[in-house]
Amino acid sequence: MSDKVFKRVLYGVLILGILGTAILSAYTIYLFKHLSLLTFIASEGVK
Amino acid sequence: MNKLIKQIIAILLVIAVFVLLNLSIYKTVTRRFIDTSNKKVKNNTIQLKDYLPFDDKSSVVKVNSKTKITDDIPVLDGATALYPVFSAFANAKYPKDSVSFKDGKFSEKSKLQMNNTRGAYKRVVDGTSDIIFCAQPSKEQLEYAKEKGATLKQVPIGREAFVFIVNSHNSIDNLSVDQIKGIYTGKYTNWKEVGGGDNAIAAVQRNAGSGSQTAMLSFMGKDKMKRDINVFKGSAIGYSFRYYVTDMIGNKDIKMISLNGVYPNEDNIKNGKYQVSSNFYAIYREDNKNPNIEKMINWILSDEGQDIIEKTGYVGA
Structure with missing residues (x-):
């Protein structure tokens, strides 16, 4: 592919990747803020 | 051709980096928090309906007080952990139609509410709840009250570990x-x-x-x-x-x-052997003119009210 097309595809992939990571991080922070302490400890199952 | 292959590899590498990054975030962090919401665990969390007043199936302590409050009924609210206590107060002292509960929550007009500690402190300062039942206020809650020109009276009504x-x-x-x-x-x-x-x-x-x-x-x-x-x-x-x-x-x-x-x-x-216990309180705005607030708190401190607290599982004041 031409350099122009390649750059566009690459930037597109980068933007999608950063967006995906940002969405996952935001969702994780949302879950953390609504964490039930007791259920968090109960669901652990770690020795 | 070589150039195309290199370009494709470069794009695939970037995709692979993001996939690996997000997979590791999910596996090490996100999944752990998602696990806290599974059905089995949720079934063991507090359900408001389990401690509703005037409900035969409810686990709330049922005591029928000799006197009821029928006018100027103070709105009760408070901490999640104390909900069974103040729900039992409503059950003992209030008429049945003063409490309305639908679709998992109390209606706005209900004289019994449950907005947890943070919500209850805000509501008692704002004047939408009359008496709340909570642990002592935090620094931020006292500052909020001061900001709104409210002085909160705290009456200890029981102790909990x-x-x-x-x-x-x-x-x-x-x-x-x-x-x-x-x-x-x-x-x-x-x-x-x-x-x-x-x-x-x-x-x-x-x-x-x-x-x-x-x-x-x-x-x-x-x-x-x-x-x-x-x-x-x-x-x-x-x-x-x-x-x-x-x-x-x-x-x-x-x-x-x-x-x-x-x-x-x-x-x-x-017997005091377990040393980390704190009072919990009935809290109201000092300038609240509802004549039944003091009557309600005096009743809570009486044998009848303290009996409810002990039967619910707490230690009386």
Whole structure:
């Protein structure tokens, strides 16, 4: 592919990747803020 | 052709980096928090309907008071852990039609509400709830009251033990006060340092302004807590009030631990052997003109009211 097309595809992939990571991080922070302490400890199952 | 292959490899590499990054975030962090919402665990969490007043199927303590309040009915609200107590107050003293509950929540006009500690403190200051039942106010809650020109009166009506909890698979059954403080200041970060297995300690905290967070800050005294050390890995320790953990949740996957060798059972709380207990209060705005607020609080402090508190599982004032 031409350099122009390649750059566009690459930037597109980068933007999608950063967006995906940002969405996952935001969702994780949302879950953390609504964490039930007791259920968090109960669901652990770690020795 | 070579150029095209190199370009495709470059794009695939970038995709692979993001896929690996997001997979590792999900596996190490996100999944752990998602696990807290599964059905089995949710079934053991507090349900408002389990302690509704005027309901034959409800677990609320049912005492029929000799006198009822029928006019100027104070709106009751408060902490989740104390909901069974103030719901029992409403059951004893209020007419049945003063409380309305639908679709899992109390209606706006209901004289019984449950907005948890943070919500209740805001509502009593704003004037939408008349009497709230909570642990002592946090610094932020007192500042909010001052900002709104409200002076809050706090009447101690009972006591409850402040307890520490771990997963029931954790080999730790007892910690000293110094060890718990050390965990929450970050001095101890592995369970093996306090007599347990080789596993990181996830010292989980509650939200600022919640009753148990205020109680924990009081427990820590001058020692400053480090926010959520190792919360993403390791085996957790947390804190709450005893009644909430045992009677309301009753989850066999968690256990309370002894403090300085004393287990927080009812006897040890009543005889003072378990030393970490705090008052809980009936709180109202000093300038609230509702004539039945004082009547209600006097009744709560009477034998009838204190009987409800003890039957619910707390210790009377």
